[in-house]
Amino acid sequence: MSDFPHTPPRYSATFTPAVNAEIRRAAASGIYDIRGGGTKRHLPHFDDLLFLGASISRYPLEGYREKCATDVWLGTRFAKNPIHLDIPVTIAGMSFGALSGPAKEALGRGASEAGTSTTTGDGGMTEEERGHSKTLVYQYLPSRYGMNPDDLRRADAIEVVVGQGAKPGGGGMLLGQKISDRVAMMRNLPKGIDQRSACRHPDWTGPDDLEIKIHEIREITDWEKPIYVKVGGARPYYDTALAVKAGADVVVLDGMQGGTAATQDVFIEHVGMPILACIPQAVKALQDLGMHRKVQLIVSGGIRSGADVAKAMALGADAVAIGTAALIALGDNDPKLEAEYQKLQTTADAYDDWHEGKDPAGITTQDPELFKRFDPVLGGRRLKNYLKVMTLEAQTIARACGKNHLHNLEPEDLCSLTIEAAAMAGVPLAGTSWIPGRNGGY
Amino acid sequence: MQSFDLGKEGLRALNSALHALKGQTNMTKWEVVNPKGAHAIAAGVDAPVDITVRGSTGYYCAGMNKLATIRVKGSAGPGVAENMMSGTVIIDGNASQYAGATGRGGLLVIKGNASSRCGVSMKGIDIVVHGSIGHMSAFMAQSGNLVVLGDAGDALGDSLYEARLFVRGKVKSLGADCIEKEMRDEHYQILEDLLRRGEADGKAKPEEFRRYGSARKLYNFNIDNAAAY
Numbered sequence A: 001m002s003d004f005p006h007t008p009p010r011y012s013a014t015f016t017p018a019v020n021a022e023i024r025r026a027a028a029s030g031i032y033d034i035r036g037g038g039t040k041r042h043l044p045h046f047d048d049l050l051f052l053g054a055s056i057s058r059y060p061l062e063g064y065r066e067k068c069a070t071d072v073w074l075g076t077r078f079a080k081n082p083i084h085l086d087i088p089v090t091i092a093g094m095s096f097g098a099l100s101g102p103a104k105e106a107l108g109r110g111a112s113e114a115g116t117s118t119t120t121g122d123g124g125m126t127e128e129e130r131g132h133s134k135t136l137v138y139q140y141l142p143s144r145y146g147m148n149p150d151d152l153r154r155a156d157a158i159e160v161v162v163g164q165g166a167k168p169g170g171g172g173m174l175l176g177q178k179i180s181d182r183v184a185m186m187r188n189l190p191k192g193i194d195q196r197s198a199c200r201h202p203d204w205t206g207p208d209d210l211e212i213k214i215h216e217i218r219e220i221t222d223w224e225k226p227i228y229v230k231v232g233g234a235r236p237y238y239d240t241a242l243a244v245k246a247g248a249d250v251v252v253l254d255g256m257q258g259g260t261a262a263t264q265d266v267f268i269e270h271v272g273m274p275i276l277a278c279i280p281q282a283v284k285a286l287q288d289l290g291m292h293r294k295v296q297l298i299v300s301g302g303i304r305s306g307a308d309v310a311k312a313m314a315l316g317a318d319a320v321a322i323g324t325a326a327l328i329a330l331g332d333n334d335p336k337l338e339a340e341y342q343k344l345q346t347t348a349d350a351y352d353d354w355h356e357g358k359d360p361a362g363i364t365t366q367d368p369e370l371f372k373r374f375d376p377v378l379g380g381r382r383l384k385n386y387l388k389v390m391t392l393e394a395q396t397i398a399r400a401c402g403k404n405h406l407h408n409l410e411p412e413d414l415c416s417l418t419i420e421a422a423a424m425a426g427v428p429l430a431g432t433s434w435i436p437g438r439n440g441g442y
Numbered sequence B: 001m002q003s004f005d006l007g008k009e010g011l012r013a014l015n016s017a018l019h020a021l022k023g024q025t026n027m028t029k030w031e032v033v034n035p036k037g038a039h040a041i042a043a044g045v046d047a048p049v050d051i052t053v054r055g056s057t058g059y060y061c062a063g064m065n066k067l068a069t070i071r072v073k074g075s076a077g078p079g080v081a082e083n084m085m086s087g088t089v090i091i092d093g094n095a096s097q098y099a100g101a102t103g104r105g106g107l108l109v110i111k112g113n114a115s116s117r118c119g120v121s122m123k124g125i126d127i128v129v130h131g132s133i134g135h136m137s138a139f140m141a142q143s144g145n146l147v148v149l150g151d152a153g154d155a156l157g158d159s160l161y162e163a164r165l166f167v168r169g170k171v172k173s174l175g176a177d178c179i180e181k182e183m184r185d186e187h188y189q190i191l192e193d194l195l196r197r198g199e200a201d202g203k204a205k206p207e208e209f210r211r212y213g214s215a216r217k218l219y220n221f222n223i224d225n226a227a228a229y
Helices: A017-029 A101-114 A127-132 A149-154 A181-187 A206-220 A236-245 A265-270 A275-288 A306-314 A324-330 A335-343 A376-400 A419-425 B011-019 B185-197 B223-228
Strands: A049-051 A072-074 A083-085 A089-091 A136-140 A157-161 A172-174 A195-197 A227-232 A250-254 A296-300 A319-322 A414-416 B002-005 B029-033 B050-054 B069-072 B088-091 B107-110 B123-129 B143-148 B164-167 B178-181 B210-214
Touching: A049 A306, A072 A296, A089 A101, A089 A376, A101 A127, A101 A324, A101 A376, A127 A376, A136 A149, A149 A206, A157 A206, A206 A227, A206 A236, A206 B011, A227 A236, A236 A250, A236 A275, A250 A275, A275 A296, A275 A419, A306 A319, A306 A376, A319 A324, A324 A376, A414 A419, B002 B011, B107 B185, B123 B185, B143 B185, B164 B185
Parallel strands: A089 A319, A136 A157, A157 A227, A227 A250, A250 A296, A296 A319, B002 B029, B029 B050, B050 B069, B069 B088, B088 B107, B107 B123, B123 B143, B143 B164
Antiparallel strands: A049 A414, A072 A083, A172 A195, B164 B210, B178 B210
């Protein structure tokens, strides 16, 4: 027995316990991990940007006294009836099927009370949602589940979904355990089978066809409705330019932090770009075409606070959309339900098996016993409160930067904390005028 | 008979006039001349009217049709009668890709041939093609009937759900999870009805067809079927 001390155990930085656990899980099950939500990896994000605030060269506005407007018009390019929202924070598309009927109702209630829009998802338009949403955006998806001209006409806007940030290039998936009689009927498929939503539209391919498709939807709806085009954060410069060329009124750009109801973990974590890197490219495309502020840009993927809203808008977005944050506001992943999360072998704030339909909060489920627990009136009130707080936060920052409208925020109001964020956002590293990849600076 | 010169009056005026027919029955017969391959002709009609288009059409003719009978005296471009809800659409010539895509009801008749992806993702529509259909037809087809008097191209019925496919001629190949199935009495009755309504009863008999449907092996994910995906 030597008197020398043992080398202490050392974990590999490559084969971490989490990596090894996934290898063991794959070896035991023979199937990739499927989960909901967005990426969980650390990424350059809005937290890597700061506002500079006012100084001698900029003067601020008085909080609670001097007005800082928050409204936004969407669809002013071609639509006869563009949308006017009181706040620039919208609710992203989430399907009935992925979410319960009461959860969709709560989203409609909260959004309407806060003066903003909500969005359908794969699976069609429900009465709960239409009835409780003052402004409802109807998604036009590759699956066309439930698609019909009557719903197109009773929507306030139409969103042609080309991709989403959690899985650019991927379709949807609603596993059999969430297919109730009602979900099956709306999608015209047998109960209990996995429902795949195609990754490409069935009747158009490429930007030239998209232009003709948008034209058809405009004809069917008599040119009344704004038409959005939603893309995942893959090639935002070209996707934005092509959406504009195809005739979009609004471009919706979703970064890889954006959530999904169910997809392979490998897809969520390894495909797409963070929203911070996407916004400047999309704005550049709009500016190059002379369409910035004429075709509106809505960005989503990891928006959590009024600070995130203000930063996205300072980079050039007209509005933002929230999905995951809205679900948390409704009560998803609440530590109050920890005992139930433990039974599902997970913990509050980490629960992501939304596809299994066992959500103790009654939000991402079709089980009537579970969704009975969820109160859509209370949920709607919580969402309204959260949207109001985000708006107040964004206004606080905008006033500090001397802006009387959130749309007046600009990149010059920002600095970056990291070189990566400076390069992606096109905002100088704090204390310098250096934007990596651009000429000049120091 | 209302006659509409599309070349002179334009598409917006045509569709606007057709949409205004909802809820009234005065002008039930329409004729559209000079279509010149325009897109979205008679898209979104929602009235039991009779429309004849004298010439060929571009993309999405009769898109999302409800109740109307629309006859094209020529050929139709991609996506004819896409997402049709009800009514009847009859193409005297050929149809391009995605004919009847995602259709939820009604009857689409193509007197000539249909190109690839005919009946893609169909959700209840009935389609009768007097000629042949191209590759990947009835891909992810959910419900309804596709009747083909001629041949079918590669990968017929790939990832099929509950739609019924009837082909009289040769099938170049079947797609994943699509198999030939037994013809039962109910299927002969469906065919007899569709051939009659599809203006093909003098051209073919129900007993000349074979039926194809889903093997239902891909309905729930199973790692042992991964090679089929």
